[in-house]
Amino acid sequence: MSLPSNSLPPxxxxxxxxxxxxxxxxxxxxxxxxxxxxxxxxxxDTLAAxxxxxxAADRDGLKAALDRPDKIPGVTRRGGLLYNLWQDxxxxxxxxxxxxEAGYRTPEPEWDVLLDLDALARDEGEDWVWSGAASLPPDxxxxxxxxxRGGGDATLVREFDLTTRRFVADGFTLPEAKSIxxxxxxxxxxxxxxxxxxxxxxxxxxARTVRLWRRGTDPLDAPVIFSAGxxxxxxxxxxDREAKxxxxxxxxxxGFFDGHVHLGDRTGPKTRLDIPTDADAHWHxxxxxxxxxxxxxxxxxxHPADSVLGIGLDAxxxxxxxxxxxxxxxxxxxxxxxxxxxxxxxLSILDDLKAVFPVFTPSASGWAESRVAGLPELGxxxxxxxxxxxxxxxxxxxxxxxxPVTPSTLLTTRPDLAAPSLLKQAPALFEADGMVVTRHxxxxxxxxxxxxxQAGPAGETGEAPVHLSGYGGFQVTNLAxxxxxxxxLWLAKGGTRVxxxxxxxxxxxxxxxxxxxxxxxxxxxxxxAAVAADLVRRGVTRPGRIAAEGGSNGGLLIANMLTxxxxxxxxxxxxxxxIDMRRYTKLLAxxxxxxxxxxxxxxxxxxxxxxxxxxxxxxxxKPYPPILIATTRRDxxxxxxxxxxxxxxxxxxxxxxxxxxxxxxxxxxxxTSAETAAFAALGAAFLRRAxxxxxxxxxx
Numbered sequence: 001m002s003l004p005s006n007s008l009p010p011x012x013x014x015x016x017x018x019x020x021x022x023x024x025x026x027x028x029x030x031x032x033x034x035x036x037x038x039x040x041x042x043x044x045d046t047l048a049a050x051x052x053x054x055x056a057a058d059r060d061g062l063k064a065a066l067d068r069p070d071k072i073p074g075v076t077r078r079g080g081l082l083y084n085l086w087q088d089x090x091x092x093x094x095x096x097x098x099x100x101e102a103g104y105r106t107p108e109p110e111w112d113v114l115l116d117l118d119a120l121a122r123d124e125g126e127d128w129v130w131s132g133a134a135s136l137p138p139d140x141x142x143x144x145x146x147x148x149r150g151g152g153d154a155t156l157v158r159e160f161d162l163t164t165r166r167f168v169a170d171g172f173t174l175p176e177a178k179s180i181x182x183x184x185x186x187x188x189x190x191x192x193x194x195x196x197x198x199x200x201x202x203x204x205x206x207a208r209t210v211r212l213w214r215r216g217t218d219p220l221d222a223p224v225i226f227s228a229g230x231x232x233x234x235x236x237x238x239x240d241r242e243a244k245x246x247x248x249x250x251x252x253x254x255g256f257f258d259g260h261v262h263l264g265d266r267t268g269p270k271t272r273l274d275i276p277t278d279a280d281a282h283w284h285x286x287x288x289x290x291x292x293x294x295x296x297x298x299x300x301x302x303h304p305a306d307s308v309l310g311i312g313l314d315a316x317x318x319x320x321x322x323x324x325x326x327x328x329x330x331x332x333x334x335x336x337x338x339x340x341x342x343x344x345x346x347l348s349i350l351d352d353l354k355a356v357f358p359v360f361t362p363s364a365s366g367w368a369e370s371r372v373a374g375l376p377e378l379g380x381x382x383x384x385x386x387x388x389x390x391x392x393x394x395x396x397x398x399x400x401x402x403x404p405v406t407p408s409t410l411l412t413t414r415p416d417l418a419a420p421s422l423l424k425q426a427p428a429l430f431e432a433d434g435m436v437v438t439r440h441x442x443x444x445x446x447x448x449x450x451x452x453x454q455a456g457p458a459g460e461t462g463e464a465p466v467h468l469s470g471y472g473g474f475q476v477t478n479l480a481x482x483x484x485x486x487x488x489l490w491l492a493k494g495g496t497r498v499x500x501x502x503x504x505x506x507x508x509x510x511x512x513x514x515x516x517x518x519x520x521x522x523x524x525x526x527x528x529a530a531v532a533a534d535l536v537r538r539g540v541t542r543p544g545r546i547a548a549e550g551g552s553n554g555g556l557l558i559a560n561m562l563t564x565x566x567x568x569x570x571x572x573x574x575x576x577x578x579i580d581m582r583r584y585t586k587l588l589a590x591x592x593x594x595x596x597x598x599x600x601x602x603x604x605x606x607x608x609x610x611x612x613x614x615x616x617x618x619x620x621x622k623p624y625p626p627i628l629i630a631t632t633r634r635d636x637x638x639x640x641x642x643x644x645x646x647x648x649x650x651x652x653x654x655x656x657x658x659x660x661x662x663x664x665x666x667x668x669x670x671x672t673s674a675e676t677a678a679f680a681a682l683g684a685a686f687l688r689r690a691x692x693x694x695x696x697x698x699x700x
Contacts, residue, residue: 134183152634374419545691
């Protein structure tokens with residue numbers, strides 16, 4: 001992908017020396033006439049190059065797999081019934097429906113359809129995408145339904161009557177925005193919304209205020225009862241439904257990892273919870289659990305980062321700090337999260353990437369410890385409460401387990417059971433006979449050992465077509481699970497799949513994340529490159545046969561593989577990416593990520609940010625591997641301008657970079673199975689051709 005010798009002198013802008021001289025700013029006009037003409041021309045060229053018969057077969061086969069009628073319907077229990085959003089070939093947008101628990105346990109449950117999204121979109125002439133529903137306990141006869149146009153984060157809100165199965169005339173409705181409406185009672189909502197003027201919005205475009213919105217009144221006239229600071233990320237509120245008298249909770253996120261929690265009532269906050277700004281606190285039935293993110297010295301004791309502490313809520317509010325230590329991390333034993341259900345506190349722990357789930361049941365006599373028993377430890381294992389409302393929970397748990405070659409099993413259990421029971425088994429979506437899953441470790445630039453999981457044919461040939469992916473940000477754990485997309489488009493064709501557990505993620509807790517945050521972000525990219533090198537060292541493959549893919553923060557990763565480690569890859573697929581680190585805080589939700597990356601307007605931060613701003617670091621005449629940069633026009637989280645501008649600059653430098661941007665999809669690869677399949681099949685076709693691997697047989 002080096003610069004042709006007969007090309008015109010390339011335009012290098014923007015550069016590290018002149019980072020604000022950007023000739024491609026016009027591509028940030030999402031629906032600008034000139035920008036859209038450029039996008040359509042790019043789409044046409046990319047589709048003409050890669051949308052051949054094999055692409056079409058992959059796309060159609062993947063869509064059929066994603067639409068299989070025997071896939072597991074995910075459910076949430078509310079008021080004794082199990083709710084599900086179901087998408088298939090006949091209902092690509094989805095049916096919102098419910099059934100009984102007994103019915104769900106049968107092979108073919110009888111579903112009560114509440115809302116047909118496809119019919120609604122057709123009748124209203126809108127590109128509606130389901131964004132969730134919140135029903136009002138305990139009766140659950142009314143719900144606030146959120147719909148987005150094209151799959152973006154901003155949603156329209158409508159009140160829905162679950163008895164009549166109709167939207168409520170003159171009910172609670174909100175225009176499109178990044179709003180968080182929460183029921184207080186049948187006639188009152190707590191409304192966090194950026195609607196109503198700049199004083200109600202944070203720099204990231206989220207709500208800055210919480211209003212008390214009463215039925216029949218204009219939401220913009222509703223009284224503000226809580227406000228966040230002008231530079232905060234978001235504010236929201238919700239009721240503590242177990243408290244008597246009524247207690248409201250107001251939360252202000254001052255940054256991605258910090259904030260304040262206040263207790264109050266319908267007149268506003270009264271008491272701020274006395275915990276560190278980066279701690280998480282959740283209480284249930286009179287008991288409080290706190291997770292520390294950094295060391296906390298309190299009551300004469302210093303609790304390390306990622307500890308979980310328990311105490312009675314009333315005692316804590318009265319000043320008691322005599323915590324019961326429920327969990328202390330180890331070097332590779334890390335907390336992933338915790339939740340309450342039916343009087344039990346369930347912790348999710350990765351012990352050297354093996355899943356375990358301790359359970360604590362508090363009472364006046366102490367915190368009794370047990371664990372969710374009978375679960376697999378390897379692969380991806382998830383445990384969550386069956387109930388959507390914590391105050392309605394009775395301790396019933398849902399469990400899902402899978403690995404790269406084994407489809408999901410859905411189980412149900414309780415903290416006091418010796419073994420779970422089977423609810424559903426997902427079908428196999430690709431042929432996995434003979435495939436093996438192994439774990440390995442690479443050594444990064446500073447000596448840290450970086451785990452990765454490899455799936456595919458046994459043995460090393462030195463020529464394996466490898467699909468390598470990673471994320472490395474926001475303390476998000478990135479485990480290797482079952483994927484219809486990569487199973488059909490890569491593994492079933494004879495390829496090898498690798499998932500890297502690089503720093504910046506949460507695999508080994510806060511210390512793993514902190515090592516890859518801000519000044520350490522470049523280390524996450526070093527980690528990923530080290531995994532690529534280790535695959536070559538082990539004799540699995542060679543650099544030209546490694547195809548790497550990442551999205552969002554992972555798109556930043558892939559862009560940096562292009563500019564920092566081009567010699568280690570044969571092809572790159574960069575999706576819904578963050579790339580321009582000079583302007584990211586000025587684009588859509590970018591300001592909310594300063595805690596992760598740093599502030600480019602601060603010279604001290606720009607000193608390290610410029611090292612990972614691939615948009616500025618790209619230069620002419622380098623041996624860059626082929627790259628496809630893809631986004632969606634309705635991504636209102638990571639601005640599509642990042643992807644557009646990077647592709648435009650690379651082309652201006654003389655590289656044949658490819659670009660693709662479908663109109664809908666939001667911050668994902670599509671809102672329907674058809675869109676997801678088309679996006680993924682195009683990316684796989686590009687990667688396979690770029691590394692010289694074009695198997696004829698589609699995944700079965």
